[in-house]
Every structure is written in structure tokens, then in C-alpha cells.
Amino acid sequence: xxxxxxxxxxxWEIVIGLEVHAQVISNAKLxxxxxxLFGAEPNTQVSFVxxxxxxxxPVINEVCVxxxxxxxxxxxxxxxxxxxxxxxNYFYADLPQGYQISQFDLPIVGEGELILDLPDGSTRTVGIxxxxxxxxxxxxxxxxxxxxxxxxxxxxxxxxxxxVSKPDLRSPEEAGLYLTKLRSxxxxxxxxxxxxxxxxxxxxxxxxxxPVGSTELRTRCEIKNVNSIRFVQQAIEYEARxxxxxxxxxxxxxxxxxxxxxxxxxxxxxxSKEHAHDYRYFPDPDLLPLVxxxxxxxxxxxxLPELPDAKKARFMAEYxxxxxxxxxxxxxxxxxxxxxxVAKGRDAKIACNWVMGDFFAALNATGKTxxxxxxxxxxxxxxxxxxKDGTLSGRLAKDVFALMVGTGKAPAVLVEEKGMKQVTDxxxxxxxxxxxxxxxxDKTQQVRDGKTALLGWFTGQVMKxxxxxANPAMVNEMLSKKIVG
Amino acid sequence: xxxxxxTVRNIANLARIEVRDEELDHLAxxxxxxxxxxxxxxxxxxxxxxPMTAVAALTLPMRADAVTDGGYPDQVLANAxxxxxxxxxxxxxxx
Numbered sequence: 001x002x003x004x005x006x007x008x009x010x011x012w013e014i015v016i017g018l019e020v021h022a023q024v025i026s027n028a029k030l031x032x033x034x035x036x037l038f039g040a041e042p043n044t045q046v047s048f049v050x051x052x053x054x055x056x057x058p059v060i061n062e063v064c065v066x067x068x069x070x071x072x073x074x075x076x077x078x079x080x081x082x083x084x085x086x087x088x089n090y091f092y093a094d095l096p097q098g099y100q101i102s103q104f105d106l107p108i109v110g111e112g113e114l115i116l117d118l119p120d121g122s123t124r125t126v127g128i129x130x131x132x133x134x135x136x137x138x139x140x141x142x143x144x145x146x147x148x149x150x151x152x153x154x155x156x157x158x159x160x161x162x163x164v165s166k167p168d169l170r171s172p173e174e175a176g177l178y179l180t181k182l183r184s185x186x187x188x189x190x191x192x193x194x195x196x197x198x199x200x201x202x203x204x205x206x207x208x209x210x211p212v213g214s215t216e217l218r219t220r221c222e223i224k225n226v227n228s229i230r231f232v233q234q235a236i237e238y239e240a241r242x243x244x245x246x247x248x249x250x251x252x253x254x255x256x257x258x259x260x261x262x263x264x265x266x267x268x269x270x271x272s273k274e275h276a277h278d279y280r281y282f283p284d285p286d287l288l289p290l291v292x293x294x295x296x297x298x299x300x301x302x303x304l305p306e307l308p309d310a311k312k313a314r315f316m317a318e319y320x321x322x323x324x325x326x327x328x329x330x331x332x333x334x335x336x337x338x339x340x341x342v343a344k345g346r347d348a349k350i351a352c353n354w355v356m357g358d359f360f361a362a363l364n365a366t367g368k369t370x371x372x373x374x375x376x377x378x379x380x381x382x383x384x385x386x387x388k389d390g391t392l393s394g395r396l397a398k399d400v401f402a403l404m405v406g407t408g409k410a411p412a413v414l415v416e417e418k419g420m421k422q423v424t425d426x427x428x429x430x431x432x433x434x435x436x437x438x439x440x441x442d443k444t445q446q447v448r449d450g451k452t453a454l455l456g457w458f459t460g461q462v463m464k465x466x467x468x469x470a471n472p473a474m475v476n477e478m479l480s481k482k483i484v485g
Numbered sequence: 486x487x488x489x490x491x492t493v494r495n496i497a498n499l500a501r502i503e504v505r506d507e508e509l510d511h512l513a514x515x516x517x518x519x520x521x522x523x524x525x526x527x528x529x530x531x532x533x534x535x536p537m538t539a540v541a542a543l544t545l546p547m548r549a550d551a552v553t554d555g556g557y558p559d560q561v562l563a564n565a566x567x568x569x570x571x572x573x574x575x576x577x578x579x580x
Binding site: 060 | 571
């Protein structure tokens with residue numbers, strides 16, 4: 001479904017491109033040997049290189065290069081065996097060098113693609129323009145003093161991958177799906193933890209609008225550093241509406257950098273960045289071109305894990321899952337692994353229903369994560385086995401599952417302790433069925449007169465009389481035989 | 486290529502160098518002279534020649550991903566005009 005905004009002069013569509021800054025997972029920084037851990041005491045993870053001291057020389061970290069290549073391969077992108085670092089010049093209090101070492105003309109990764117999984121199970125391919133390596137800046141803290149900003153350089157020099165999409169996204173929802181999918185791929189690859197709260201994944205959105213049917217690209221505005229997927233979507237929605245209002249009242253959009261105010265839900269101009277687009281890039285004279293061999297790339301390629309798209313396709317082919325279920329399960333590697341443990345050697349659709357249904361509900365209810373689940377994959381598998389071998393009915397299994405969440409005990413143990421074994425002894429069930437029929441002659445007659453819908457009520461009564469332990473299939477069969485004949 | 490006063494003023498502003506108006510003419514002349522000097526290189530035919538990035542045929546050396554530096558906040562802050570509680574402090578910069 002195309003996302004269209006109704007204006008006074010006609011219908012409009014949004015054109016969105018996203019720039020994601022993803023912090024590379026590495027022990028040391030991009031060009032120095034200082035640590036990258038989050039949350040350390042201020043300025044304790046800073047080398048003289050990171051602090052921009054005179055005469056210090058940057059030396060590139062091999063693992064950061066590997067991570068960028070790995071991410072490029074995960075995005076099915078072209079890897080540039082020769083890339084060049086450039087200086088992006090601007091002044092800010094948390095940028096001690098007065099420039100950021102980045103890549104401009106020749107990034108390490110070129111064009112690639114990312115597949116969006118839409119809620120209806122279909123997919124859409126979005127182009128990746130490039131991925132380049134660059135240094136992060138330090139951190140400014142503005143609320144520790146009435147007239148001063150405090151600067152911590154621990155983050156200064158940490159490696160970032162800037163991942164730029166093509167202007168292929170057409171709705172806030174697609175922007176959200178793009179970020180979700182990108183984060184999923186980064187986590188599978190182990191190249192970025194994707195944590196937006198801690199700032200290890202940050203997003204800038206480039207937004208413009210155009211009349212539906214037009215292919216022009218109008219002036220765009222860049223919304224900086226939005227720190228959650230929901231806010232990115234809100235910011236895009238607000239910004240698109242603003243553009244339409246400006247155009248429809250006869251105005252023009254000025255290319256500018258804007259800031260999203262999540263409290264007011266609006267974007268506003270960042271005046272200080274008016275001149276900032278003049279970055280005067282030039283090749284960094286401290287760094288030679290980065291040249292990697294095809295063997296370096298091939299070795300990384302050989303070690304890539306199975307990625308979400310491939311896993312989703314396999315789950316659909318191997319387990320017969322639908323696109324939606326497969327998409328949900330593979331979004332996180334741990335949930336995919338959990339499902340596979342449960343499904344191994346069992347009916348995959350039943351396993352899927354339990355994981356997506358009761359298990360995910362239990363995660364929500366207990367506030368636990370799948371890394372520390374309220375019920376282990378092995379125990380859930382065992383529960384499914386108990387249904388299969390007739391020990392538990394589906395209904396009893398749900399009760400046992402609830403007890404498993406509460407106690408952490410294995411299902412077989414609970415069945416034993418609580419005597420929850422399903423009754424499949426036909427004489428015991430028959431006794432219960434006879435008793436219910438004998439106690440309700442009127443209703444029995446009504447069924448015989450054709451009101452067969454009442455049979456369900458009888459089943460309920462028998463189940464109640466047996467504390468839910470009777471095998472429901474046997475109860476149904478016996479009831480219809482005895483009443484209807 | 487010659488630079489006019491407005492361009493020189495903009496370059497000075499981007500570089501955060503304070504230049505008085507009466508210096509602009511002189512600087513524009515000096516900078517233009519430098520550009521003219523370098524422009525002589527344009528007389529050489531460089532079609533099909535890759536830009537040279539270094540005199541010696543070297544590639545970028547790489548470093549292992551190990552923590553070997555940092556842990557000396559006192560030295561990092563030693564030259565700071567102002568510091569407090571382990572942070573550099575500067576006049577408030579906030580939108």
C-alpha cells in the first residue's frame with residue numbers, strides 16, 4: 001500500500017533516505033589503542049591521538065576494517081579494495097582535532113541492498129548507497145553546570161560505520177522497517193550492538209516530498225541524531241507535513257539541518273549548522289590509501305553466519321512456516337536459535353505456535369528476555385512431546401506451561417507432582433460422560449431434537465468433572481455416540 | 486583563479502581566524518598568488534594518470550585490535566584551559 005498524504009492541492013508522497021551511524025564492535029578505537037567500553041569514567045579511555053595532541057599519528061585498527069567489510073558483505077555490497085580516508089573539517093567543542101577522519105570519494109563499501117519484510121509477508125528491496133568508516137566525536141554534556149558544557153572524549157575516535165541508503169523509502173513505516181532490518185543484520189554479523197539508547201546506533205533522516213506521480217527529487221532537509229525508531233518515524237511524519245504546508249502556501253523549502261524535539265514532536269532548524277555543509281574535505285595526509293586484498297575479503301566472506309534473509313527462506317522451506325512467522329522468528333538470532341531447538345525432531349508448526357504464542361506472551365508477561373527465558377527451549381520441546389504421546393491434552397498443556405513459567409520446573413516433573421496426566425482410560429471417561437447425561441435429561445433431549453450445538457456444553461461439563469484431564473477427542477466422540485447415537 | 490574579499494572572509498570564518506576588514510585586500514592578493522603559482526601544474530597533461538598519494542610505494546599499515554593506550558586522564562587534561570571532575574569544560578554550547 002502506497003503511503004500518501006492528502007494535501008489541499010492534491011496527493012503527496014514522501015522520499016526518504018536514511019544515514020545510520022553504527023558504532024563498530026572492537027576492543028580499541030579506529031586509529032588508537034584506547035578502549036571503547038561504554039560508561040567508563042570521563043577521559044580515562046583517551047589516548048593523545050584521540051585528544052588531538054600535536055604530532056600524534058593515527059594507525060588503523062585491522063578489526064575495524066574487517067567489521068566494515070563484514071557489514072558490506074552482509075548488505076550484499078561491492079567491497080572497494082582501495083579506499084581513501086579524508087578529513088571533514090568543522091569546529092565543535094567535542095571534536096578536538098578540528099576535523100573528523102572519514103571517507104569521502106572512495107568509501108570502503110559501495111552499493112548494496114537491504115530487503116524490507118513488510119507486515120503482509122511480502123518484501124521490498126531498498127538500495128544501499130555506500131558504507132564508510134569514520135571516527136566518532138566526543139560527548140558534550142550540557143546539564144552539569146549553568147554556564148558550561150562538559151566534554152568527555154572517551155567516545156572520540158571510536159570507529160563508526162556510516163551506512164547510507166538510497167532515497168528509496170516512501171513512508172515512516174518503511175523507514176522503521178529499514179532500521180529494524182539493518183539492526184538485525186548488524187547483530188547477526190556481530191559488527192554493531194544496535195543499541196539506540198546508548199547511542200551505538202544513531203540515525204539521520206533526509207526527507208523531501210513530491211506530488212504523487214512525479215519522479216523529481218525536491219529539496220530535502222536532514223533531521224539529525226534521532227535516537228529511537230519511533231522518533232525517526234514521528235520526525236519524518238512531521239517533516240513531510242511541514243514541507244507540504246510550505247509548498248501549498250506558495251513557499252520554498254530551504255536545504256538545512258533540523259533537530260527533532262521528541263517532547264514537542266516537532267523538528268526545528270539548527271541555526272549553528274548553517275555553514276556546516278562546507279566541510280572542505282581533502283585526503284588525510286597522515287593516512288595512505290587503505291588497500292586490502294581479495295583474500296582478506298574472501299576469508300571474511302567464508303566466516304559469515306547465516307543471515308536473516310537466508311534463515312527466513314530456510315525456515316519457510318524446511319519447516320513450512322509462513323513468511324510472517326519466519327520473519328518474526330529470525331529477527332533476532334537468539335529467537336531463531338530458540339525456535340530451532342524447540343522444533344528439532346518435532347512438528348515445526350506446533351513448535352512455531354508455542355514459541356510465537358504462549359512463549360512470547362510469557363516473555364512479555366514476565367519482562368524476561370529470550371537470553372534468560374522463563375521456560376527453556378528444551379523444556380518447551382519436552383512439553384510438546386508430552387502432547388504428542390498423549391500424556392497431555394492441548395488444554396492441559398497450557399496449564400502445565402503456566403506452571404512451568406511460575407516454577408521453572410520441567411513439564412514431566414509438574415505432570416507427576418500435580419497429577420495432571422490426561423485421562424485416556426475409556427471407562428473412566430465413560431463414567432463421567434454417563435453422569436453428566438444422567439444429570440441433564442432436558443438438555444440431552446434438546447440435542448436429540450436437533451440442537452447439536454449444545455454438545456459443546458456437554459464437553460465442557462465432562463472436562464470440568466474430570467478437572468480438565470479427560471482426553472477431549474474421546475469425550476466428544478463418546479458424547480455424540482451416547483446422545484445422538 | 487583569484488579570490489575576492491568575500492571569499493577570503495568566508496575562508497577565515499570557516500577556519501575560525503579573525504581577520505580585520507582592512508587586511509582582506511592584502512590577504513586576497515597573497516592567497517591568489519599562491520593559487521596562481523600552484524595552477525602552473527595544470528599545464529602538465531595528466532590524462533589517464535592515477536593521482537600519486539605517496540612518494541614511496543607503501544600501503545597503510547594496520548594495528549591489532551588491542552587496548553594499549555589511554556588510562557591517563559590527568560595527562561589528557563593537563564593542558565586544558567579549564568577542567569572539572571575529569572571533564573574538559575567549555576562555554577555552554579547547546580542548541
